[in-house]
Amino acid sequence: MEYFVNVILPIPLERQFTYSVTPDEADFLTPGMRVAVPFGKSKIYTALVLTIHNVPPNAYEAKEIDQILDEVPLVNHLQLRHWEWIANYYMCSLGEVMRSALPSAFLLESETLIIRNDSTHVEESQLKDDEFLVFEALQHQSTLKVHEVSAIVERKNVLPVLNRLLDKNIIYLKEEIYEQYKPKLVKYVKLGKDYLSDDALEALLETLSRAPKQSQVVLSFFQLQGNSKKPISITDLEKYSNASKAVIGSLVDKGILEEDHIRMDRVRFEGEENSEVKSLNVYQLQALANIKRSFEEDKVTLLKGVTSSGKTEVYVQLISEYLGKGKQILYLLPEIALTTQLISRLQDYFGERISVFHSKYNIQERVEVWNNVLKGAEKAQIVIGARSSLFLPFDNLGLIIVDEEHEGSFKQFDPAPRYHARDAAIVLANLHKANILLGSATPSIESYYNAKLGKYGYAEINRRFGNVLMPDMELVDFKEALRKKRVKGHFSERLLEEIEKSLGNGEQIILFQNRRGFAPVLECLTCGHTPQCSNCDVTLTYHQYKNQLRCHYCSYHTALPESCAACGSPELDTKGFGTEQVEEEVKKLFPEAKVGRMDLDTTRGKHAYEKIITSFEQQELDILVGTQMLTKGLDFRNVSLVGVMNADSLLNFPDYRAHERTFQMLTQVSGRAGRTQKRGKVIIQTYNPYHQILKQVTTGDYETMFTEQIYEREQYKYPPLNRIIKITFKHKNYNTLNEAAEWFSGALKTHFGGTVLGPEFPSISRIRNQYLKNILIKIDKSESLGKTKKNIKRIEKTFKSVSLFRSVRVIYNVDHI
Ligand code: ADP
Numbered sequence: 001m002e003y004f005v006n007v008i009l010p011i012p013l014e015r016q017f018t019y020s021v022t023p024d025e026a027d028f029l030t031p032g033m034r035v036a037v038p039f040g041k042s043k044i045y046t047a048l049v050l051t052i053h054n055v056p057p058n059a060y061e062a063k064e065i066d067q068i069l070d071e072v073p074l075v076n077h078l079q080l081r082h083w084e085w086i087a088n089y090y091m092c093s094l095g096e097v098m099r100s101a102l103p104s105a106f107l108l109e110s111e112t113l114i115i116r117n118d119s120t121h122v123e124e125s126q127l128k129d130d131e132f133l134v135f136e137a138l139q140h141q142s143t144l145k146v147h148e149v150s151a152i153v154e155r156k157n158v159l160p161v162l163n164r165l166l167d168k169n170i171i172y173l174k175e176e177i178y179e180q181y182k183p184k185l186v187k188y189v190k191l192g193k194d195y196l197s198d199d200a201l202e203a204l205l206e207t208l209s210r211a212p213k214q215s216q217v218v219l220s221f222f223q224l225q226g227n228s229k230k231p232i233s234i235t236d237l238e239k240y241s242n243a244s245k246a247v248i249g250s251l252v253d254k255g256i257l258e259e260d261h262i263r264m265d266r267v268r269f270e271g272e273e274n275s276e277v278k279s280l281n282v283y284q285l286q287a288l289a290n291i292k293r294s295f296e297e298d299k300v301t302l303l304k305g306v307t308s309s310g311k312t313e314v315y316v317q318l319i320s321e322y323l324g325k326g327k328q329i330l331y332l333l334p335e336i337a338l339t340t341q342l343i344s345r346l347q348d349y350f351g352e353r354i355s356v357f358h359s360k361y362n363i364q365e366r367v368e369v370w371n372n373v374l375k376g377a378e379k380a381q382i383v384i385g386a387r388s389s390l391f392l393p394f395d396n397l398g399l400i401i402v403d404e405e406h407e408g409s410f411k412q413f414d415p416a417p418r419y420h421a422r423d424a425a426i427v428l429a430n431l432h433k434a435n436i437l438l439g440s441a442t443p444s445i446e447s448y449y450n451a452k453l454g455k456y457g458y459a460e461i462n463r464r465f466g467n468v469l470m471p472d473m474e475l476v477d478f479k480e481a482l483r484k485k486r487v488k489g490h491f492s493e494r495l496l497e498e499i500e501k502s503l504g505n506g507e508q509i510i511l512f513q514n515r516r517g518f519a520p521v522l523e524c525l526t527c528g529h530t531p532q533c534s535n536c537d538v539t540l541t542y543h544q545y546k547n548q549l550r551c552h553y554c555s556y557h558t559a560l561p562e563s564c565a566a567c568g569s570p571e572l573d574t575k576g577f578g579t580e581q582v583e584e585e586v587k588k589l590f591p592e593a594k595v596g597r598m599d600l601d602t603t604r605g606k607h608a609y610e611k612i613i614t615s616f617e618q619q620e621l622d623i624l625v626g627t628q629m630l631t632k633g634l635d636f637r638n639v640s641l642v643g644v645m646n647a648d649s650l651l652n653f654p655d656y657r658a659h660e661r662t663f664q665m666l667t668q669v670s671g672r673a674g675r676t677q678k679r680g681k682v683i684i685q686t687y688n689p690y691h692q693i694l695k696q697v698t699t700g701d702y703e704t705m706f707t708e709q710i711y712e713r714e715q716y717k718y719p720p721l722n723r724i725i726k727i728t729f730k731h732k733n734y735n736t737l738n739e740a741a742e743w744f745s746g747a748l749k750t751h752f753g754g755t756v757l758g759p760e761f762p763s764i765s766r767i768r769n770q771y772l773k774n775i776l777i778k779i780d781k782s783e784s785l786g787k788t789k790k791n792i793k794r795i796e797k798t799f800k801s802v803s804l805f806r807s808v809r810v811i812y813n814v815d816h817i
């Protein structure tokens with residue numbers, strides 16, 4: 001009897017591949033184990049076994065596998081079913097799902113670059129012969145390719161030895177080089193313990209009268225303390241008292257001042273559980289009871305709770321209950337880098353039982369989390385992660401929480417699988433018979449719609465915790481302010497007044513502008529020419545700090561020209577404004593204030609987010625200017641004012657979700673204001689103060705927003721009332737692209753009843769020298785989505801057999817476009 005295995009290869013081809021195995025191998029193998037297999041002329045790939053059988057392939061001679069790589073399955077059957085759903089639903093291959101799902105360390109292949117890890121001490125005598133050979137070669141040469149390793153160990157299949165070296169931390173894979181995080185330590189001073197009473201203080205000042213310098217420092221310390229509630233850093237004290245570090249040092253030595261390091265270490269979690277779970281208030285309890293009732297009916301459940309209503313504490317209660325039952329818990333977040341605050345909060349409750357999984361973490365950490373989940377280890381009982389954590393090998397999942405479920409970043413746009421993590425999580429929960437809770441202050445239209453239909457269970461909290469009032473929102477008519485000359489730069493007088501007030505009270509301010517750079521357009525005043533990217537169909541953004549024009553879609557940049565490229569006129573002006581300009585203006589208007597900025601440009605480094613968030617949290621900054629990064633779940637205690645510089649740019653986005661997103665973004669950013677006792681203030685500057693969405697934001701009227709959006713989507717056949725699939729064609733040749741898209745849409749229109757729109761160029765029709773064209777398909781809920789997809793795939797097959805079209809890329813986005 002012959003034996004074969006069908007495997008998934010990590011490539012975009014939509015079929016399984018059959019290899020032959022020996023009877024012993026067939027006996028040993030189970031689905032979910034990895035095998036190394038030859039592919040093409042000389043490549044070796046890591047493949048995953050799907051089935052073991054006796055049917056030879058009929059179109060080709062099955063090759064033998066090279067080697068079995070696992071002793072136990074790396075991937076369980078629920079994962080494989082989940083992958084299959086994703087591949088089917090999002091119209092991609094299983095191989096593409098596998099490539100996204102497995103940490104790259106599990107997918108060694110011949111092109112992978114290997115690098116030695118200098119931080120591991122290697123006991124050479126402990127190495128096996130082949131391990132030593134590779135290790136030795138890496139002493140002479142810092143990187144090796146897999147096929148070079150092959151030459152060194154004189155063997156074709158080197159994946160096992162590399163896997164062993166990876167396990168021992170002796171090597172890295174190229175793309176994984178990890179920048180070590182150094183926590184920022186800030187030195188603060190406070191008054192020594194012995195001097196806290198008035199008497200002791202008086203006596204101290206008496207004795208210090210003979211040491212004028214020291215006395216000066218102590219007096220300065222009190223003045224600083226009187227001015228603001230902030231902790232006093234040594235640098236500030238030095239500046240303010242004009243004293244040297246030595247003088248301050250001698251006061252510390254005497255115990256009059258004490259040093260204190262405030263350290264926000266957010267990457268390593270040797271957390272101790274040091275908080276008791278808080279007892280919930282009546283609103284939270286009510287919501288929790290509703291959630292549980294709905295869980296009993298096995299329903300997906302939506303929790304809608306206004307910002308700062310204490311949703312997180314409700315999650316914490318649920319988590320403890322599922323922990324008690326010995327279940328695994330997955331807590332999904334939109335972007336982990338932005339939610340370090342939340343992680344340390346949960347760490348306080350659950351300590352070591354939390355693992356964080358993030359695609360930016362280094363390979364060892366990721367593999368470690370994977371293995372811990374696979375083993376069902378206690379330290380991975382709760383996994384917090386961004387969308388890729390869906391793919392961990394859970395086999396005992398009891399609860400999934402999808403926090404900020406409305407967030408667009410749950411959708412993966414590139415590469416395939418182009419899946420939505422919330423929706424894929426619902427399917428995962430279903431496979432595990434686990435419960436799933438979606439939480440948000442501003443639910444997505446889809447989820448709220450499902451809750452209204454009774455398809456999802458529902459709970460809500462309409463009050464902020466501690467009865468803190470929702471912030472007071474004010475719309476400022478910027479056109480009117482301009483007309484009355486009540487503006488300075490991009491600031492209305494109203495906003496300036498409020499900034500001044502907050503600064504005066506020692507409170508912090510957030511300024512929101514959803515564009516980075518200094519200005520999105522540079523324009524010639526003489527001929528109106530605006531510089532464009534040479535690779536993309538967009539204007540170049542002016543970045544003042546670097547004195548450059550930059551493209552936000554590719555890496556193109558150029559020095560700021562001194563004159564117009566079209567007519568030579570030196571009179572160039574900017575149009576529109578971004579965060580850089582807001583920062584510059586606010587610094588000029590409030591020279592005393594410390595201003596920081598948070599956008600893509602200031603957060604490129606691996607831990608840049610943490611640093612900015614930490615320094616704002618520690619009140620080293622008074623004002624934080626930023627893009628939508630600021631809108632996500634941050635909990636700052638001392639922010640009393642949020643200013644939205646220009647709400648209109650959000651509304652004018654060419655997308656059927658623009659209004660929904662504007663509502664969500666503005667509500668979320670407003671929610672950063674006044675989270676403690678004092679009521680927060682929000683100022684929204686706009687040219688359209690009568691726009692219905694802005695009114696709905698200021699009155700917190702989610703319900704009306706929802707009703708109007710549903711009406712519009714019904715009219716124009718958009719989700720959740722219809723389904724949509726967007727097909728994007730991509731090619732460097734304009735004519736080929738046009739022909740291809742026409743051909744495809746022609747075929748669709750003949751073979752298919754639904755609405756086929758386009759092909760049309762998107763608003764940015766060329767990116768990185770590739771032209772883009774879209775076809776939009778709207779499918780009635782009564783039609784079968786599965787059948788439609790099959791039809792489309794069939795058309796694609798014929799399409800790909802036309803030689804002219806073979807090089808045209810076809811990209812599918814389902815539901816979320
Ligand atoms: P949300 O996630 O809804 O924005 P949070 O969970 O961040 O709200 O809660 C807002 C603030 O109120 C947090 O500082 C939190 O610690 C506090 N809080 C919420 N619920 C409770 C509770 N039951 N007891 C004490 N403090 C609470």
Ligand code: ZN
Pocket residue numbers: 524525526527528529564565566567568569
């Ligand atoms: Zn010109």
Ligand code: ZN
Pocket residue numbers: 533534535536551552553554555556768
């Ligand atoms: Zn470009």
